[in-house]
Amino acid sequence: MNTPVRRIAIAVMAMIVLLMANLTYVQVVKAGEYRDDPRNRRVLLAEYSRQRGQISADGQILANSVETDDELRYQRQYPDGPLYAPVTGYFSTVYGSSGLERAAGEVLDGSDDRLFVRRLSDLLTGRDPSGGSVVTTIDPAVQRAAFEGLADRDFAGSVVALDPATGAILAMASTPSYDPNPLADHDPAVQTEAWEAYNAAEPPVLVNRAISETYPPGSTFKLIDTAAALQNGFDPSSPLTAASSITLTNTNTDLENFAGRPCGGGSTTTLREALARSCNTAFAQLAEALGEQTLRGQAEAFGFGLTDLRVPMPVAGSTLGEIPDIAALQQSGIGQRDVRVTPLQNAMMVAAIANDGRLMAPYLIREIQDQQLTAIDTTEPDQISQAVPAGVAQTLTDLMLGSEERTQGGGKIPGVQIASKTGTAEHGADPKNTPPHNWYVAFAPADNPRIAVAVLVEDGGDRSLEATGGSRAAPIGRAVIEAGLRSTS
Amino acid sequence: MAAPDRAPGGAAAVPDGGGADPLPTGRGVELLLLGFAAVLVTSALVLVQANQERELSSTLLYLGAAYLALFTGAHLAVRRFAPFADPLILPCVALLNGLGLVMIHRLDLAEAARAAALGRDIPTALTGRQVAWTAVGLVLFAVVLWAVRNHRLLARYAYTAGFVGLVLLALPGLLPSSLSEVNGAKIWLRLGVFSIQPGEFAKILLIIFFAAFLVQKRELFTTAGRKVLGMELPRARDLAPLLVAWGLSVGVLVLERDLGTSLLFFGIVLVLLYAATERVSWLLIGLSFFVGGALIAYQLFGHVRTRVEIWLDPFEDFYGAGNQIGQALFGLATGGVGGTGLGAGRPELVPFAATDFMVSSLGEELGLVGLAAVLVVYLVLITRGLRSALAVRDSFGKLLATGLAFTIALQIFVVIGGATKLIPLTGLTLPFLSYGGSSLVANYALVALLLRISHAARAPLSRPQPRAPIASANTELVERPK
Numbered sequence: 001m002n003t004p005v006r007r008i009a010i011a012v013m014a015m016i017v018l019l020m021a022n023l024t025y026v027q028v029v030k031a032g033e034y035r036d037d038p039r040n041r042r043v044l045l046a047e048y049s050r051q052r053g054q055i056s057a058d059g060q061i062l063a064n065s066v067e068t069d070d071e072l073r074y075q076r077q078y079p080d081g082p083l084y085a086p087v088t089g090y091f092s093t094v095y096g097s098s099g100l101e102r103a104a105g106e107v108l109d110g111s112d113d114r115l116f117v118r119r120l121s122d123l124l125t126g127r128d129p130s131g132g133s134v135v136t137t138i139d140p141a142v143q144r145a146a147f148e149g150l151a152d153r154d155f156a157g158s159v160v161a162l163d164p165a166t167g168a169i170l171a172m173a174s175t176p177s178y179d180p181n182p183l184a185d186h187d188p189a190v191q192t193e194a195w196e197a198y199n200a201a202e203p204p205v206l207v208n209r210a211i212s213e214t215y216p217p218g219s220t221f222k223l224i225d226t227a228a229a230l231q232n233g234f235d236p237s238s239p240l241t242a243a244s245s246i247t248l249t250n251t252n253t254d255l256e257n258f259a260g261r262p263c264g265g266g267s268t269t270t271l272r273e274a275l276a277r278s279c280n281t282a283f284a285q286l287a288e289a290l291g292e293q294t295l296r297g298q299a300e301a302f303g304f305g306l307t308d309l310r311v312p313m314p315v316a317g318s319t320l321g322e323i324p325d326i327a328a329l330q331q332s333g334i335g336q337r338d339v340r341v342t343p344l345q346n347a348m349m350v351a352a353i354a355n356d357g358r359l360m361a362p363y364l365i366r367e368i369q370d371q372q373l374t375a376i377d378t379t380e381p382d383q384i385s386q387a388v389p390a391g392v393a394q395t396l397t398d399l400m401l402g403s404e405e406r407t408q409g410g411g412k413i414p415g416v417q418i419a420s421k422t423g424t425a426e427h428g429a430d431p432k433n434t435p436p437h438n439w440y441v442a443f444a445p446a447d448n449p450r451i452a453v454a455v456l457v458e459d460g461g462d463r464s465l466e467a468t469g470g471s472r473a474a475p476i477g478r479a480v481i482e483a484g485l486r487s488t489s
Numbered sequence: 490m491a492a493p494d495r496a497p498g499g500a501a502a503v504p505d506g507g508g509a510d511p512l513p514t515g516r517g518v519e520l521l522l523l524g525f526a527a528v529l530v531t532s533a534l535v536l537v538q539a540n541q542e543r544e545l546s547s548t549l550l551y552l553g554a555a556y557l558a559l560f561t562g563a564h565l566a567v568r569r570f571a572p573f574a575d576p577l578i579l580p581c582v583a584l585l586n587g588l589g590l591v592m593i594h595r596l597d598l599a600e601a602a603r604a605a606a607l608g609r610d611i612p613t614a615l616t617g618r619q620v621a622w623t624a625v626g627l628v629l630f631a632v633v634l635w636a637v638r639n640h641r642l643l644a645r646y647a648y649t650a651g652f653v654g655l656v657l658l659a660l661p662g663l664l665p666s667s668l669s670e671v672n673g674a675k676i677w678l679r680l681g682v683f684s685i686q687p688g689e690f691a692k693i694l695l696i697i698f699f700a701a702f703l704v705q706k707r708e709l710f711t712t713a714g715r716k717v718l719g720m721e722l723p724r725a726r727d728l729a730p731l732l733v734a735w736g737l738s739v740g741v742l743v744l745e746r747d748l749g750t751s752l753l754f755f756g757i758v759l760v761l762l763y764a765a766t767e768r769v770s771w772l773l774i775g776l777s778f779f780v781g782g783a784l785i786a787y788q789l790f791g792h793v794r795t796r797v798e799i800w801l802d803p804f805e806d807f808y809g810a811g812n813q814i815g816q817a818l819f820g821l822a823t824g825g826v827g828g829t830g831l832g833a834g835r836p837e838l839v840p841f842a843a844t845d846f847m848v849s850s851l852g853e854e855l856g857l858v859g860l861a862a863v864l865v866v867y868l869v870l871i872t873r874g875l876r877s878a879l880a881v882r883d884s885f886g887k888l889l890a891t892g893l894a895f896t897i898a899l900q901i902f903v904v905i906g907g908a909t910k911l912i913p914l915t916g917l918t919l920p921f922l923s924y925g926g927s928s929l930v931a932n933y934a935l936v937a938l939l940l941r942i943s944h945a946a947r948a949p950l951s952r953p954q955p956r957a958p959i960a961s962a963n964t965e966l967v968e969r970p971k
Contacts, residue, residue: 009872009875012872012894016867019905022909026822027852030822035823042823043823045838
């Protein structure tokens with residue numbers, strides 16, 4: 001019976017080889033994915049044993065670690081938790097991390113390559129290893145104006161403010177927000193309680209609306225139509241329909257202007273007038289005239305379709321969606337149908353117009369510092385594309401001034417010219433009876449822009465069907481601009 | 490097994506009427522390798538202590554020396570009672586056992602630290618108990634070597650062994666849960682201060698029974714039945730033993746909720762049948778029984794279905810049922826190729842890190858490299874056992890050695906495969922590495938039997954016969970070893 005025994009021996013070897021192959025799969029092929037899984041606490045626990053670097057903005061500490069006397073040697077704390085939560089994210093031993101805590105984790109825990117020399121000297125001198133620090137581009141005054149603009153009114157929404165010339169993110173707010181402190185508590189029970197409460201909260205609090213959620217842009221998308229039109233034979237005085245309502249091509253569905261009003265007095269209007277009054281029928285006609293390819297090309301030049309954008313947190317891609325027919329093209333032209341953008345994308349759009357058409361890559365980290373707070377890396381502004389030629393950007397600015405003039409809402413700043421566009425986007429299964437999302441995108445001063453903002457108010461803020469971008473979002477945007485201009489002047 | 494025919498001391502290497510040149514016993518090699526294992530285990534202990542920032546004192550060296558002394562005792566027992574036994578088997582076992590002790594000590598430290606952080610009472614350290622079980626195991630090892638002077642004698646007690654094995658296997662399933670259930674599996678006998686898993690001992694007794702039974706009835710099983718697809722099928726009535734084994738496995742599964750033992754038991758019977766009959770048809774019939782049983786179990790038992798669902802996607806319910814495997818995979822992945830280093834990882838995050846998930850503890854801290862090395866040690870152990878099966882002259886010894894060696898192989902496959910998501914998790918311990926007294930002690934008995942058989946395989950044929958002229962020698966019928 002030696003033959004079967006030999007065969008059994010071969011089978012045993014095959015079994016061992018199979019085990020080794022599977023181990024290789026788990027420990028080599030899938031290793032990165034499993035190691036970085038937010039539910040894998042090992043990395044966090046290792047990180048808790050050394051001092052994690054701080055996150056700051058203009059000298060103000062957003063997150064830092066202080067020494068404690070329990071087993072986890074350092075306690076992470078967030079002095080202004082809810083205000084900066086979309087920026088810092090949380091850092092939990094049980095639930096992983098988010099925001100910069102996650103995206104800049106390697107710097108903060110000291111494992112980033114740029115900190116290598118320092119780490120080596122820590123090792124040789126026997127000093128406790130510690131992490132590097134992150135200085136953000138956030139302007140605390142602008143961030144506060146953005147957060148309070150939403151939170152004081154009890155609005156769910158988001159504000160993003162950019163420096164148009166560089167792409168630096170001056171404010172990134174998302175409300176309702178949460179306090180990351182309990183999630184960093186050393187008592188797992190406190191973490192669990194907070195985690196469950198945050199996850200059950202309605203509207204959701206843990207999501208960063210500025211970069212992780214997409215919304216229909218509504219009329220703010222008309223800036224992209226206009227940008228494309230100005231490069232394809234149209235000028236501000238080109239005639240467009242002034243009808244109060246049109247029937248979508250090859251359908252029985254009517255598309256109406258806001259409140260069913262005609263676009264000015266005559267049977268036709270101009271592009272300038274149509275943008276200032278935000279006439280849906282005119283832009284539906286314009287989108288059809290431009291065609292899908294032109295519209296897509298222009299949207300991409302403004303940053304649509306960037307799926308690997310990082311600030312360094314990953315940013316959800318903005319998209320036009322499928323456009324199967326002319327009716328869909330007409331609806332997409334007014335920022336409805338399947339068009340979806342992040343608040344950051346809308347801020348990037350106006351920032352590019354403000355910056356002579358140059359679209360800059362948005363970024364949140366101004367500087368990386370080593371353990372002694374000496375700068376070791378500074379972010380250089382980076383241009384993504386030329387969204388429109390400088391001349392077209394100038395014309396768009398001019399048209400946006402007209403739009404701002406017609407926009408209601410309080411908070412206009414005396415002596416400051418704001419170029420803006422509002423949006424009131426229908427959404428949901430029953431759009432006519434769902435409070436619309438409200439947008440306000442703007443930059444100022446119009447002649448020498450220093451700040452560009454996008455404000456999104458979800459569901460009309462107070463859930464009113466009459467809410468518009470002008471009434472709900474514009475006052476917040478203007479307050480943010482005012483804070484920005486005061487602090488940069 | 491590259492060249493089984495060159496087995497040192499294998500039948501082919503023994504000159505007829507041997508004894509002219511005494512064969513090297515290999516005991517020197519064994520002692521040298523045991524010393525090597527002691528150095529490895531002591532180094533591992535030092536690494537754990539250093540990485541846990543604990544005192545490095547000469548106590549560690551004493552512990553290493555004590556370990557070496559313990560196994561030198563075992564070595565002396567082998568030298569005395571089975572001098573020609575295979576010299577690699579004991580060092581492999583010693584290394585695995587030692588590594589297991591170090592890892593259990595390391596997990597003790599982690600549990601103590603965690604309890605201190607949470608302000609709970611520090612749990613009892615497991616290392617001391619495992620050291621005690623090791624000592625008990627080695628005593629049993631020596632006793633088996635001493636008591637079983639010739640493995641063929643075991644065949645005489647086959648039916649007794651089978652009966653006792655059956656009782657041990659069935660006992661926990663029939664006893665009330667209060668006496669037999671720990672963590673949802675009814676596989677224990679709770680005897681006041683300590684508990685044992687009788688199944689671990691039943692395993693060996695049943696292998697003895699089946700080996701003897703199959704040798705006795707071998708002719709029966711090789712009687713050809715119908716021929717289908719070029720394969721000779723056994724007669725239907727000869728299927729009875731396989732059916733009984735299958736029924737027992739299902740019984741274990743139902744009454745004891747122990748998927749692992751059930752699988753192990755059936756796998757061994759199948760392999761023994763194949764080895765005894767050389768018929769592939771048995772394997773195929775057995776496998777179809779297995780598939781049938783598995784399908785029925787999946788339909789009938791919620792816990793089997795849960796296991797399969799967890800296997801398919803452990804991360805779906807990470808904070809619930811999938812936590813063990815999910816954490817184990819995270820641990821293995823965090824270890825990566827080189828491991829975090831002994832004492833520098835977080836193996837305690839995996840539930841049952843010292844028992845069912847010993848493999849993820851090792852994989853996290855020793856990495857793929859370390860686990861591969863452990864697997865190779867197991868492979869050496871198993872192939873040495875199978876080599877003894879090839880070399881030993883009697884059929885019973887062949888079957889017994891095959892069964893014993895294959896048990897270890899199947900068990901590590903089921904355990905490591907289960908913990909690394911290759912197959913559904915079943916819940917068995919890693920022989921010699923995992924914490925658990927019954928498993929350790931039973932496996933020492935198993936190794937003692939393997940050494941006994943390998944001694945028989947390698948020892949020179951008993952006393953040189955007086956050479957008679959070939960012509961006047963009585964005609965003797967010698968069965969050709971298969």
